[in-house]
Amino acid sequence: MLTVSSIAHVAIRxxxxxxxxxxxxxKLGMREMMRLDRDGRLWLLYLRITDxxxxxxxxxxxxxxxxxxxxxxxxxxxxxMADINVALRELExxxxxxxxxxxxxxxGNWQAWIEDPDGHRxxxxxMMPDSLQAKAIAxxxxxx
Numbered sequence: 001m002l003t004v005s006s007i008a009h010v011a012i013r014x015x016x017x018x019x020x021x022x023x024x025x026x027k028l029g030m031r032e033m034m035r036l037d038r039d040g041r042l043w044l045l046y047l048r049i050t051d052x053x054x055x056x057x058x059x060x061x062x063x064x065x066x067x068x069x070x071x072x073x074x075x076x077x078x079x080x081m082a083d084i085n086v087a088l089r090e091l092e093x094x095x096x097x098x099x100x101x102x103x104x105x106x107x108g109n110w111q112a113w114i115e116d117p118d119g120h121r122x123x124x125x126x127m128m129p130d131s132l133q134a135k136a137i138a139x140x141x142x143x144x
Contacts, residue, residue, distance in 0.1 A: 009046070009054040010077050012120055013061035017042065019117045020057055027094040028079075030055065049079070065119035076113075076121035084110045084126035107132040 014020040024030045030047040033054065037043055047055040055077075067073050081087040088102060091114065099121070100113035108131035112124045127133060 007053060009056045011044075011056040011058060012066075012074075012116075012118070013058045014116075014118045015061045015064070016117070017045070017057065017059045023096075023116050024055065024057075027091070027096050029090075061118065066121070069121065074120070076123050078123040078125050081124050081126050084112060084124060087124055087126075088112060109133065 021032065024047050025032060030049065033046040033048045035042060035045045042059050044059075045057050047057060049055060069075065084102060088098070091098070096114055098112050099115050100111075102110060102112040105111045105125070109128050110126040114122050114124065116122060
């Protein structure tokens, strides 16, 4: 059976690379890791989430916004925060508005939502010790 060890990257297409870098690097604190050119033009760039997880950004997107929430396709990316309250203060200071205020999710985790400049939805989540995910992880660790 195939064993998946992690998500290596999530890819998005964007309209304006500089606007995207301003958001993800200067406001969310990701680092640009590398660029790859093709035929003398920027083909893609990688932004670091962790040492093994990246946001892959393709330029020259067509259209004005990512698909709406109920459309088939990419829905959102979730970024885990150690302390969501600290993250929300930092986002406010950086001028990043929330599209959904902090609330306790149905899974028992704190969450809030933002959008990038192209309308890609981003869930910010603080995993709580008694959340459904934490309980499932504990069960899996014991083989239950």
